[in-house]
Amino acid sequence: MMREAATTMTTTGLATWWLARGEDDLPAPGEWLTAAERSRAEGLRFAKRRTDFLLSRWTLKLTVAKVLGWPDDSANLARIEGRTAPSGAPQLHIDDRLAGHSVSLSDRAGCSICLVTADTTPVGCDVELVEPRSDAFVRDYLTDAERRLVGAAGLDRHKAANLIWSAKESALKVLGTGLRRDTRSVEVALAELNPAQRTWSQLEVRTNEGAVFPGWWRQSGAFLVTVCWPGGGPSPAPLEAESPIDTMRPSHRWVDRPIR
Numbered sequence: 001m002m003r004e005a006a007t008t009m010t011t012t013g014l015a016t017w018w019l020a021r022g023e024d025d026l027p028a029p030g031e032w033l034t035a036a037e038r039s040r041a042e043g044l045r046f047a048k049r050r051t052d053f054l055l056s057r058w059t060l061k062l063t064v065a066k067v068l069g070w071p072d073d074s075a076n077l078a079r080i081e082g083r084t085a086p087s088g089a090p091q092l093h094i095d096d097r098l099a100g101h102s103v104s105l106s107d108r109a110g111c112s113i114c115l116v117t118a119d120t121t122p123v124g125c126d127v128e129l130v131e132p133r134s135d136a137f138v139r140d141y142l143t144d145a146e147r148r149l150v151g152a153a154g155l156d157r158h159k160a161a162n163l164i165w166s167a168k169e170s171a172l173k174v175l176g177t178g179l180r181r182d183t184r185s186v187e188v189a190l191a192e193l194n195p196a197q198r199t200w201s202q203l204e205v206r207t208n209e210g211a212v213f214p215g216w217w218r219q220s221g222a223f224l225v226t227v228c229w230p231g232g233g234p235s236p237a238p239l240e241a242e243s244p245i246d247t248m249r250p251s252h253r254w255v256d257r258p259i260r
């Protein structure tokens, strides 16, 4: 059994909010986009990339509008923009000014999620599917301790591999490097592998420099969501009573890709 994440409930620390949206509900490009976003979308030739971009921008705008208590009409959504830093990280701008909140974005199989923070602490979120992962994937991208966790997971092997991968991606977004950094330089620990569906469970990611990012994960059917940030805090607060991710089916147009 690998190092376990702390299991005590955390009530202090940074407040965060999360929201998910599916591509089936994505509105047509329109007044809710800024001019820069519209031109970026028009420059994306492949339908998948364009849809992913629009879905992630729409989800970001809705999340931030809800956190701010704004109505989510087009005029307000157009005031909220996720610009892209040279690293690839999203930077939240409101009314053309850098906002005092950090954001993280992820999408997979037609589902987009956004995490917004109460301050500018960097955060990371990621959504993945429980999907087959090869032995080579586990060997090449996971640490020894993580490989042992996958090995001990039995029938939940693929779930463990995807969950660990997702938490790594969240941590690499906190660090701002993405996959430019070795995925084995961050190690994931889980409090448990089979908590109830649709409830947040604790995880922890440690970097090989000794930084610790406490976080959370949650499963809805085939979707796994992970989040983490330095210092930790309560699980992300929902912005609606029921999340669409809890009833969404992965879009198979986007699911099929080579197993790695």
Ligand SMILES: CC(C)(COP(=O)(O)OP(=O)(O)OC[C@H]1O[C@@H](n2cnc3c(N)ncnc32)[C@H](O)[C@@H]1OP(=O)(O)O)[C@@H](O)C(=O)NCCC(=O)NCCS
Pocket: 052, 053, 056, 057, 084, 087, 088, 089, 090, 104, 105, 106, 107, 108, 125, 126, 127, 169, 172, 173, 174, 175, 176, 177, 178, 179, 180
């Ligand atoms: C960040 C990264 C791990 C995301 O992985 P992914 O599974 O493809 O995509 P996800 O849907 O989970 O996340 C995409 C979002 O991550 C965010 N992101 C991208 N680079 C980021 C970085 N360096 N730091 C924090 N967040 C980042 C962006 O918001 C992006 O969405 P957007 O393009 O709509 O703004 C990956 O894109 C990456 O490593 N990028 C940087 C290095 C690179 O380009 N390598 C080539 C591939 S090895």
